[in-house]
Amino acid sequence: MLEGVLVDLVPYGKAFLENERRWYNSEVYFWGTAGDRAVFTRAQVERWQAERAEGAERRASTSVWFGILTKDGKPLGDIALDEMLPHHRVALIGEMIGEPEYWGGGYGTDALLLIVEYAFDWLDLRKLWLSTMGINARMQRAALKVGFREEARRRWFWYADGVWTDDVMFGLLRDEWPGRDALVERLGLRAREEV
Amino acid sequence: MFEGTLVDLVPFEDDYATYLESWMNEEAWFRAHLWDRREPHPEDAVKKYIEKMEKNERAALIGYQTKAGDPIGGLIYDHEWSRVRKVEVTFFTGDSRYEGTDEVLDGLLMLARYCFETRNMHRLDAMSLAFDEARIDALRRAGFVHEGTLRQHIRWDGDYVDVELYGLLEDEWPGYAARIEALGLQASDLEPKPKPEKKLEDEKALDEKILAP
Numbered sequence: 001m002l003e004g005v006l007v008d009l010v011p012y013g014k015a016f017l018e019n020e021r022r023w024y025n026s027e028v029y030f031w032g033t034a035g036d037r038a039v040f041t042r043a044q045v046e047r048w049q050a051e052r053a054e055g056a057e058r059r060a061s062t063s064v065w066f067g068i069l070t071k072d073g074k075p076l077g078d079i080a081l082d083e084m085l086p087h088h089r090v091a092l093i094g095e096m097i098g099e100p101e102y103w104g105g106g107y108g109t110d111a112l113l114l115i116v117e118y119a120f121d122w123l124d125l126r127k128l129w130l131s132t133m134g135i136n137a138r139m140q141r142a143a144l145k146v147g148f149r150e151e152a153r154r155r156w157f158w159y160a161d162g163v164w165t166d167d168v169m170f171g172l173l174r175d176e177w178p179g180r181d182a183l184v185e186r187l188g189l190r191a192r193e194e195v
Numbered sequence: 196m197f198e199g200t201l202v203d204l205v206p207f208e209d210d211y212a213t214y215l216e217s218w219m220n221e222e223a224w225f226r227a228h229l230w231d232r233r234e235p236h237p238e239d240a241v242k243k244y245i246e247k248m249e250k251n252e253r254a255a256l257i258g259y260q261t262k263a264g265d266p267i268g269g270l271i272y273d274h275e276w277s278r279v280r281k282v283e284v285t286f287f288t289g290d291s292r293y294e295g296t297d298e299v300l301d302g303l304l305m306l307a308r309y310c311f312e313t314r315n316m317h318r319l320d321a322m323s324l325a326f327d328e329a330r331i332d333a334l335r336r337a338g339f340v341h342e343g344t345l346r347q348h349i350r351w352d353g354d355y356v357d358v359e360l361y362g363l364l365e366d367e368w369p370g371y372a373a374r375i376e377a378l379g380l381q382a383s384d385l386e387p388k389p390k391p392e393k394k395l396e397d398e399k400a401l402d403e404k405i406l407a408p
C-alpha cells in the first residue's frame with residue numbers, strides 16, 4: 001500500500017496475525033509494551049485477536065494499523081496511528097518490529113517515514129507524537145532520525161525489569177517535516193539484500 | 196466524607212449532579228479536559244458521564260466543598276494503572292469564584308493524599324494548557340514538577356496551544372500533613388451560594404412518582 005525503501009506498509013492481515021503468539025512471547029513484547037512481560041497461551045492470543053477484530057469498526061475513526069512487510073514478503077511487525085483527534089489534528093504513533101534480528105537495520109526508520117508521510121499528506125494531520133522508555137535507545141534514535149524532537153521526559157514513568165525508567169516523549173510538527181524524499185536522501189536509506 | 200483542611204471530599208451526587216449540568220458546559224471543565232472535543236453536554240450526557248465514572252474501577256469523580264458545605268467542583272483521577280502504580284489526576288473549579296484559591300489547592304492536595312496514601316500510587320501525572328495559570332500555580336504549590344512541553348498540541352479557540360506536563364513521585368510527597376504545614380493555607384471565606392433550584396424540582400418529581408399508585 002505504501003512503498004518504502006526497505007519495507008512496505010500493508011494491511012495487517014493473516015500473515016501478521018500468525019506470528020503474533022511468537023512475537024508476544026518474546027523479548028519484543030517487553031520493548032513493545034514498555035516493560036511488560038507475559039506468557040500467552042494460544043487461546044489467549046486468539047481471544048485477543050477476536051476482541052480486536054470486533055472492536056475494529058469502533059476504533060476506525062481513531063486509529064490506522066499497518067503491517068510492516070520486507071521487500072521480499074516477510075512480515076516484520078506493525079506500525080499504527082492511534083488516538084487520532086480530528087479537532088486537534090494530532091495522533092500517536094506506535095511501532096513494533098517482531099523479529100529482533102532485524103532491529104537496528106533501518107527497517108523501523110523506513111516504516112516511520114512512511115507513516116509520517118501518510119499522516120501528513122493523506123490524513124492532513126498537523127502533529128505526530130510518540131513516547132518510549134528512557135532505556136529504549138533504538139526507538140529514540142529512530143524518532144530523532146525522522147526529525148522528531150524530544151518534548152518531555154516524564155520521570156520514573158515505566159517499570160522495567162525491576163527498575164523505574166523515564167518516559168521520553170517526542171513530537172513532530174508538520175512545518176518541521178522536509179518531506180520523505182528529502183529524509184530518505186539525507187539518511188542514505190538504500191534498498192538492500194535481505195538478511 | 197474525607198476531611199481536609201479547607202475542603203472535604205464528598206460523593207459526587209445530589210446537588211453536585213445538578214451543578215454539573217452547567218459546570219460541564221463551562222470553561223473550567225474544558226480546561227480540565229483539554230484533549231476532548233469542545234461540545235455541548237445536555238443533561239443526559241452529564242448523567243451518563245457520572246454513571247460511567249461510578250462504574251470505572253480505574254477512575255473516580257469526587258466532589259469537593261468548603262467546610263461550610265459550599266460545592267466547589269470536582270477532583271478526578273483516571274487511568275489508574277497497577278503495573279506501574281501510576282494515575283492521571285485533574286480537577287475543575289466549577290464555581291469560578293474559587294479559581295486560584297487555597298480551597299482548590301487543598302482539593303488537589305487531598306487528591307494527591309488519596310492517591311499516594313490510600314491507593315498506594317507511585318506517580319501522579321498532570322497536565323495543563325500553557326496559559327492556564329491558576330492550574331499551573333496549584334500544581335506547583337502542591338509539589339508537582341514540570342517535565343516538559345508538548346508543543347502546539349491542542350487546538351484552542353483558533354490557536355494551537357502548548358501543553359505543560361507535570362509529575363509528582365511518591366518520594367517527593369512528604370505526606371499530606373507535612374505539606375499542609377509548609378503551605379499555611381488561607382480560607383477565602385466566600386459566601387456559600389444558594390442551593391440549586393433544579394434539585395427541588397427533581398425531588399418533587401420523584402416524590403410524585405413514589406406517591407403515584
Ligand SMILES: CC(C)(COP(=O)(O)OP(=O)(O)OC[C@H]1O[C@@H](n2cnc3c(N)ncnc32)[C@H](O)[C@@H]1OP(=O)(O)O)[C@@H](O)C(=O)NCCC(=O)NCCS
Nearest residue numbers: 031032096097103104105106107108109132137138139141
Ligand atoms: C524501535 C524499533 C521500531 C526501531 O526500528 P529499527 O529498525 O530497529 O530502527 P533503525 O535500525 O531504523 O534505527 C535504530 C537506530 O538505533 C541505533 N541503535 C540500535 N541499537 C542501539 C543501541 N543499543 N543503542 C543505541 N543506538 C542503537 C541504530 O544504530 C540505528 O541508528 P543509526 O541508523 O543512526 O545507526 C525496533 O527496534 C523495534 O520494534 N523494537 C522492539 C519494539 C519497540 O521497542 N517498539 C517501540 C516501543 S515505543
